[in-house]
Amino acid sequence: MIQRECGVLKTSYEADMALYPLPIARWTVAALAVIFFVVLPLTLHEYYLSIGNLVWIAVIGALGLNILVGYTGQVSIGHGAFMSVGAYTAANLATRLDSPWPVNLLAGGLMAAAVGAVVGIPSLRIKGLYLAIATLAGQLIIEWIINHVTFISGGVQASIEVARPRLGPIVLSSQRQMYFFLLFFVVLAIVGTLNLVRSRIGRAFIAIRDQDIAAEIIGVNIFRYKLLAFAISSFYAGVTGVLYTYFLGIANYEQFQINVSIDYLAMIIIGGLGSVLGSVLGAMFVTLLPIVIRLGMEAFGGVFLAPQTVLNLIPNLRLMMFGALIIFFLVVEPEGLNRLWRNIRNYFRIWPFAY
Amino acid sequence: MRFYLAILTTLMLAGGGLFGTLPATAQSKGEVVIGLQCDRTGATQIVGTVLCPGFHDYIALVNSKGGVEGYTIKALEIDHEYKVPPAVESYERHKKEGAVTMAIYGTPHIYALAAKLTEDRIPGTSPGFGSAAAADGIRYPYIFPIAATYWSQGAAAVDFVKKQLGGSLKGKKIAFIFYDNPAGREPIEVLEDLAKIEGFELKQFAVPPPGVEMGAQVLDIAQRFRADFVIGHLFGGAPAVSIKEFKRVGYPLRKFVSFVWGSAEANIDAAGGFGVAEGYYTMQFAGVGQDYPVLNEIREMYKKQGKPAPKEMASTVFYNRGVLIGALHVEAIRNAIKLKGGGKITGVDAKAGFEKISNFTLGGLVPPLKITATDHEGGGLVQIWQVKGGKFEKVTDWYSAYPDVVAKHIKAAAAK
Numbered sequence: 001m002i003q004r005e006c007g008v009l010k011t012s013y014e015a016d017m018a019l020y021p022l023p024i025a026r027w028t029v030a031a032l033a034v035i036f037f038v039v040l041p042l043t044l045h046e047y048y049l050s051i052g053n054l055v056w057i058a059v060i061g062a063l064g065l066n067i068l069v070g071y072t073g074q075v076s077i078g079h080g081a082f083m084s085v086g087a088y089t090a091a092n093l094a095t096r097l098d099s100p101w102p103v104n105l106l107a108g109g110l111m112a113a114a115v116g117a118v119v120g121i122p123s124l125r126i127k128g129l130y131l132a133i134a135t136l137a138g139q140l141i142i143e144w145i146i147n148h149v150t151f152i153s154g155g156v157q158a159s160i161e162v163a164r165p166r167l168g169p170i171v172l173s174s175q176r177q178m179y180f181f182l183l184f185f186v187v188l189a190i191v192g193t194l195n196l197v198r199s200r201i202g203r204a205f206i207a208i209r210d211q212d213i214a215a216e217i218i219g220v221n222i223f224r225y226k227l228l229a230f231a232i233s234s235f236y237a238g239v240t241g242v243l244y245t246y247f248l249g250i251a252n253y254e255q256f257q258i259n260v261s262i263d264y265l266a267m268i269i270i271g272g273l274g275s276v277l278g279s280v281l282g283a284m285f286v287t288l289l290p291i292v293i294r295l296g297m298e299a300f301g302g303v304f305l306a307p308q309t310v311l312n313l314i315p316n317l318r319l320m321m322f323g324a325l326i327i328f329f330l331v332v333e334p335e336g337l338n339r340l341w342r343n344i345r346n347y348f349r350i351w352p353f354a355y
Numbered sequence: 356m357r358f359y360l361a362i363l364t365t366l367m368l369a370g371g372g373l374f375g376t377l378p379a380t381a382q383s384k385g386e387v388v389i390g391l392q393c394d395r396t397g398a399t400q401i402v403g404t405v406l407c408p409g410f411h412d413y414i415a416l417v418n419s420k421g422g423v424e425g426y427t428i429k430a431l432e433i434d435h436e437y438k439v440p441p442a443v444e445s446y447e448r449h450k451k452e453g454a455v456t457m458a459i460y461g462t463p464h465i466y467a468l469a470a471k472l473t474e475d476r477i478p479g480t481s482p483g484f485g486s487a488a489a490a491d492g493i494r495y496p497y498i499f500p501i502a503a504t505y506w507s508q509g510a511a512a513v514d515f516v517k518k519q520l521g522g523s524l525k526g527k528k529i530a531f532i533f534y535d536n537p538a539g540r541e542p543i544e545v546l547e548d549l550a551k552i553e554g555f556e557l558k559q560f561a562v563p564p565p566g567v568e569m570g571a572q573v574l575d576i577a578q579r580f581r582a583d584f585v586i587g588h589l590f591g592g593a594p595a596v597s598i599k600e601f602k603r604v605g606y607p608l609r610k611f612v613s614f615v616w617g618s619a620e621a622n623i624d625a626a627g628g629f630g631v632a633e634g635y636y637t638m639q640f641a642g643v644g645q646d647y648p649v650l651n652e653i654r655e656m657y658k659k660q661g662k663p664a665p666k667e668m669a670s671t672v673f674y675n676r677g678v679l680i681g682a683l684h685v686e687a688i689r690n691a692i693k694l695k696g697g698g699k700i701t702g703v704d705a706k707a708g709f710e711k712i713s714n715f716t717l718g719g720l721v722p723p724l725k726i727t728a729t730d731h732e733g734g735g736l737v738q739i740w741q742v743k744g745g746k747f748e749k750v751t752d753w754y755s756a757y758p759d760v761v762a763k764h765i766k767a768a769a770a771k
Contacts, residue, residue, distance in 0.1 A: 050447035054440045067688045147536065155771075156540040157486065174695045175447065175473050248443070249470025254463035254537065291444060294433070308411060308665070312404070315396040315434035 020193055041179050050175040055242050056182040058283035060189045062267040064236020070274035071197055072229035073209030074123045077239045077261045080137035081142035085258035086112040086238025088152050091160035091251035101165040108242035111233040116234020117227045124226060139258055146253045159252040162245055178247055193276050205229055270326060272336025281337040293318045361715035389430045389684050390449025390457040397437030398517040398591055408667040408675020412653050417685050419656050424692045439467045440648045447677055456684050462538040472497040478704035478709055483615050483640055485538040488768035493696050499709050499731045501683050502640035506761045507735025508614050509542035513549045514756030515612055516584045524555040530582035534589050535561040541663035548760050566593030573600040588614040595625035598632050619672035635742040641679040642720040643740050643747045644671050649717045679721050686715050722753040
């Protein structure tokens with residue numbers, strides 16, 4: 001509308017390879033950065049920031065899962081467990097060695113990457129539903145181990161308390177402080193993923209997704225890149241687990257059970273497989289929608305019904321509306337919210353001269 | 356094209372509508388807010404759908420009688436589907452609405468919120484849920500189990516079994532069948548200690564989630580291990596399955612005592628009714644049945660409004676627990692207002708209010724708890740009720756057992 005591709009000439013390789021080549025895109029990113037880094041945290045109540053924090057944690061996990069499922073085409077129902085690997089690695093390091101959080105964060109991510117690569121080994125021979133079952137087994141095995149090996153879980157309660165992260169003299173405990181802490185990693189994750197998928201590695205992933213035999217013939221080392229996809233994806237999951245642990249102040253295995261893996265799969269499917277924006281939108285959708293539905297029903301429900309009935313109705317109605325909306329969006333656009341957004345964008349790109 | 360425009364407009368309208376409808380946060384001065392988390396749609400909905408109405412009915416009763424010291428009580432309920440992220444969100448929501456006490460629902464949730472409760476200095480209750488270590492009020496100043504923890508339940512169960520088996524457990528065999536998750540395994544350490552002290556043989560039988568498959572374990576208990584008594588600690592649908600399975604292998608249910616989450620009408624009904632479960636012993640942290648003055652008052656209140664008593668009241672075990680939790684919160688707030696002597700109470704005041712609760716029994720529905728600054732459990736009192744002739748019959752009065760053993764474990768956990 002204001003300014004489009006037309007007339008944007010690139011005179012150097014750097015300009016051609018920029019993450020956002022169009023000025024309008026750069027302005028949008030800058031505006032979003034201002035909104036999320038300045039406007040929202042300074043204006044919103046802590047409650048809304050706490051919702052934001054839950055979204056940020058989900059965004060990082062969804063990005064990681066999308067690298068594996070969306071970009072490389074390998075299914076995983078084990079990401080909840082990879083998160084718990086990261087969480088317990090960090091919690092054990094924090095309580096036993098008293099190590100600082102950056103070390104724990106990295107160690108949690110790397111440990112999850114290692115475990116993820118091992119769980120990913122079946123992907124070298126099987127695909128699709130078979131791989132889904134293999135990763136499901138990984139999820140259950142990891143759950144069982146954490147649940148039963150007290151050396152890892154820190155006792156029968158399988159929960160380890162960790163101290164809040166510190167930045168110099170500041171202890172990050174309030175939701176507002178956590179917001180910035182988590183947002184920093186969200187930015188890292190988004191920029192990292194955007195660059196990863198357009199690198200040699202990312203292209204190899206996409207080649208494997210589109211046709212692995214063809215990829216092998218043109219010289220992509222399937223063995224290495226499939227396991228790398230599992231490792232990178234699990235690294236994100238592990239970091240998610242560590243951040244979640246620091247966010248709550250405790251690592252507890254019941255926060256990383258199989259339904260979490262499925263929630264994250266839902267996020268990337270609703271958001272759009274194989275897209276960074278889709279992961280972000282999907283994480284926001286799945287986290288925010290139930291809350292938004294509830295707030296709406298709390299506002300309107302009392303008009304028609306008795307308060308006790310409303311209380312019983314809200315959660316059930318919310319589940320139904322949530323399910324219905326997911327179906328609605330997927331029917332409207334099977335490729336997810338990202339595609340929906342792109343359709344809208346493409347429409348306005350040539351608007352009003354649509355011909 | 357027009358289609359996408361239409362979608363865009365709809366979304367914008369929807370967005371605008373939502374911002375317009377965010378609930379007002381202003382409060383009247385004479386209101387005290389309790390944050391109640393509930394699970395009406397998740398894994399434990401058979402508990403939540405009955406327990407939470409009990410909570411609300413008690414609050415409504417208090418308000419209908421003029422509130423607490425002139426303040427009205429407002430209980431805000433949020434359903435979290437037994438998931439942790441929504442529990443975090445609802446905690447922050449309650450905090451925003453100015454809740455001075457929080458009724459937390461679920462073991463993973465109390466773990467996840469423990470740090471926050473302490474930082475924000477808002478007392479949270481976890482009746483019948485995990486983290487028995489939270490009974491230590493010094494180590495966990497803002498967490499209040501307010502009912503017998505799994506450790507106290509384990510001790511009480513062993514004591515009950517001892518009496519049933521003639522006063523001595525030497526050489527006896529006791530089977531412990533439990534749901535294989537952290538909450539399920541929590542009592543094991545206490546039971547193992549007691550096995551050493553009392554000289555009985557303890558064998559553990561884990562039931563993997565979701566707890567519907569336990570034929571092998573039950574057969575083992577009944578025919579290979581030949582347990583003299585069974586202690587059961589199961590959740591959700593598992594207790595009903597256990598009743599059916601023990602019945603099937605012919606093991607007498609009068610040699611089975613269940614912890615508090617396998618002991619409600621709902622569990623018995625799911626197993627096939629009271630006729631099937633004849634003899635089954637259940638442990639309770641709130642009184643069972645309809646014959647308590649406070650329940651009559653609730654029925655009276657509904658009658659005055661021209662409404663029938665809610666059907667949840669028939670499921671007395673969970674309903675009464677809801678009343679108990681609500682009543683203890685209200686009592687804590689009452690104590691806090693009295694202590695403060697005017698002005699708006701805060702979470703810190705409410706904590707002091709909880710720590711003053713003693714001999715508050717609601718005509719027998721609530722055990723005579725004595726909550727202090729060091730003991731947030733209040734004594735770990737339970738009653739045993741037995742399924743007999745189509746209803747629950749009281750077998751023991753409020754009691755607790757082996758306090759020294761339980762205290763030893765609480766102390767060890769606090770030192771961690």
